[in-house]
Amino acid sequence: MSRILILLMAALMLGAMKSNNCPKLQFEGIYAFRVDAESSAVIRFYADRVVLVSTSINDYAQVMTWFNREPENFSRVLTGKYSRDKNCSIQFKVKGETGVQVYTGNIVNDTLLNLQILNPATKAKTSREYKFVKL
DSSP: OHHHHHHHHHHHHHHHHHHHTSOOOOOSEEEEEEOSSSEEEEEEEOTTSEEEEEEEESOHHHHTTTOSSOGGGGGGOEEEEEEEOTTSEEEEEEEETTEEEEEEEEEEETTEEEEEEEETTTTEEEEEEEEEEEO
16 A cells, blocks of 8 residues: 555656646746748737737837737737646637637747647638747
8 A cells, every 4th residue: 555655656746847847938028939020929928827919020128118918008919818738838819809819839948939820710820939038
């Protein structure tokens, strides 16, 4: 009986250690994907699982003046809730005045996300690598 208990505790500890090996999302800035010379796709995460998505100019300091949770800025952003699992996967669905997008992918490291994006209305799909920008 004690042998089973020891094995069970060891399995639980290994599972807990594995889940802690996933990189953490960053909250003190944005994740950006440069679309062209003038604009980027940007994502901002919050600790309470809220996520914001938008497009912007490449002046990220300027973006941070409006890319936040203030209600007056909601017309500029898509909003939703993200979830992540112990395999370092992340997923979220965001909605706003311009439509809906579904994101799935992986947290590669502390500064990099590989995401697949689906527009349910058009069925268009794309893959992007978002890099963290601390602001």
